Amino acid sequence: MDVEDRRRYFIVGSVILEIVQPLFRARLEKDCSNKGLGSFQAFLCTLQVLHILFHLRHRNAYCCKDNINCRNNSKLPLIYCQWDLLYTENPGQSGHNCHCKFIANPVQLTDLDITLASLILLNCCHLGTSEENAIRKLRRYKNDYLSHNTEGKINETEYKSLWKDLTYFVIQLDPNKQDDLIRIEKRPLDEGLCIRYSIDLLNIHKKLNEMGTQIQGISSGMQMMGPQIQGTSSRLQVIGPQIQGISSGMQMMVPQIQGITSVMQELLSYQRNEATCQYCKKTLIEQGMDERKINSYKLGQDIFYQHGEIDLKSLFNENYIERITDVVIMDDGRLVMCLYCQSRLLICNTDGSEEAAIPVKGIPCSITAVNNFTVAVAILKTSIIQRNTLEILVHDIYNKHKLKSIPVPGLVCYGITMIKKQIVVGVDRGLLIVDYLTGEILQNIETRSIPLGIHSSSDKIFFDDYTRNTNNLHWYSFTDDNIHTLTLPSVPRSMTTLRDGSLYVLCKDRSVQHVSTDVKQFKTLKTNQSKDFSDCHKIRYNSKQKKMVTLNRRTGIVKILHEL
Incomplete structure (x- = not known):
């Protein structure tokens, strides 16, 4: 093996274990501190964290508490040994098949490797856009x-590209690590340290933990494996220098295991048979989709049926003309609504049970989901002394507290949405792109009209022309930096994107137009299909929930539609 190829592997491994892993642990510690928790064990004990992690390990389990947020994940990224490190079953609660029968172990942050630390960060912590991406x-x-x-x-070609990206994302997390990166990059190959890093990075101890009883009683295990063990020595040579000293390393981690050769053979067999790893196929899963290709809907086909209805009229005075201005359905299935005349946000479940009401200073006009835990709300503030002012309120709906308030140059909000993890606000004759972390206005897209009912999908921001009241559906495309138009049978008012990328556009005449993904064709839903949309002003779809919600702003009626 080329010594430089081996050294490059050692350099990258050193960055991951000496810089990245401590950074992940430090970020977890920061989240614990921000929540006022004295230890990582206390963090694991919180209902929200325990519930999330429980469903990342257990399938077909529904909890006695907070069951509206139970999830049946197609993949279980939290493996057995990780779960056993974090939690222990409480014998006194053995009758339950839910998260309440587990108690957190006295785990230290130093017990977490990079895989487990990142899994907890991405699922249980409040991360900024750049942090999450890094x-x-x-x-x-x-x-x-x-x-x-x-x-x-790692060969030179791979390394050049990798090192550039690796250093960029490390600096994103901590700019002070520049000197450490330079120091490590100049480091000569230390073969002994490299072997230790190889053992850790290959996660061999985790695989052995998963094997459980398979590696107990090594003699019977070897007989059971039979011909697979033949030629073990030659196959082990594939790993080369990485398995030098592996016996002592494994004895350190799992002293009860003897006969390391057969164990390594089983590991190699596992690696050969696993065509892909559970940590690979990320993109589709992160978007709420499985690995199977999502088939396109036929335009105008029957997709939804009404499953429930929430009547919120009792919350309002009969004299109120507009009771609810907007609604969003979160990835966990909860609804967050803007109560226009009451200056508050209402969080409720799809069965109508109220979870919380959050007061806001001003009139909540429009709302969008930022991530699983956060919403951005356009707030109109009125003052006798000053003219109306507009601001964006970024709110944590789990902990029920405000994260940030961002002033926006404008007097009225005509809608709010998210695109490319940035906030988009419709203002007079423009679309403002706002960084929700810093409050910086990144771009002002001129529309030459008042963009109403704005909605984002892929690289497009859709809107209609409020002032001209035409039948034109407009969209700005980041691909060509232009505004395009599609003429519909009626004036568009509210839009939402379905799982295949096509759109439902609710029009002024209460018809629904099903628009193709390329925005070149559309078809009107038939009368029997569109009856559930006939008395609403807003439509919102969530791909993870496969649910649509419709809102009548004046009556306070919210309908819950399920996908067929």
């Missing part, structure tokens, strides 16, 4: 170039 990318680099790399080398 953590995902660094975890992916660890998997692609180290955990799945049984050759223990």
Whole structure:
């Protein structure tokens, strides 16, 4: 093996274990501190964290508490040994098949490797856009170039591209790590340290933990494996220098295991048979889709049926003309609504049970989901002394507290949405792109009209022309930096994107137009299909929930539609 290829592997492994892993642990510690928790064990004990992690390990389980937020994940990214590290079953609660029968172990942050730390960060913590992206990318680099790399080398071509990206995302998390990166990059190959890093990065101890009873009683295990063990020595040579000293390393981690050769053979067999790893196929899963290709809907086909209805009229005075201005359905299925005349946000479940009411200073006009835990709300503030002012309120709906208030140059909000993890606000004759972390206005897109009912999908921002009241559906495309138009049978008022990328557009005449993904064709839903949309002003779809909600702003009626 080329010594430089081996050294490059060692350099990347050193960055991951000496810089990235401590950074992930430090970010977890920060989240614990921000929540006022004295220890990581206390963090694991919180209902929200326990509930999330429970469903990342257990399938077909529904909890006695907070069951509206139970999830039946197609993949279980939290493996057995990770779950056993974090939690222990409470014998006194053995009758329950839910998260309440588990108690957190006295785990220290130093007990977490990079995989487990990143899993908890991405699922249980409040991360900024750049933080989340950096953590995902660094975890992916660890998997692609180290955990799945049984050759223990990285060639020069791969390294040049990798090092540039690796350093960029490390600096994103901590700009003070520049000197450490330079120091490590100049480091000569330390073969002994490299072997130790290889053992850790290949996660061999986790695989052995998963094997459980398979590696107990090594003699019977070897007989059971039979011909698979033949030629073990030659197959082990594939790993090369990485398995030098593996026996002592494994004895350190799992002293009860004897006969390391057969164990390594089983590990190699596992690696060969696993065509892909559970930590690879990320993109579709993160978007709420499984690995199967999503078939396109036929335009105008029957897709939804009404499953329930929430009547909120009792919350309002009969004299109120507009009771609810907007609604969003979160990834966990909860609804968050803007109560126009009451200056508050209402959080409720799809069965109508109220969970919380959050007061806001001003009139909540429009709302959008930022991530699983956060919403952005356009707030209109009125004052006798000053003219109306507009601001964006970024709110944590789990902990029920305001994260940020962003003033926006404008007097009226004509809608709010998210695109490319940035906030978009419709204002007079323009679309403002706002960084919700810093409050900086990144772009002002001139529309030459008042953009109403704005909605984002892929690289497009859709809107209609409020002033001209025409039948034109407009959209701005980031691809060509232009505004395009599609003429519909009626004036568009509210839009939402379905799972295949096509759109439902609710029009002024209460018809619904099903618009193709390329925005070149459309078809009107038939009368029997569109009856559930006939008395609403807003429509919102969530792809993870596969549910549509419709809102009548004046009556306070919210309908819950399920996908067929």
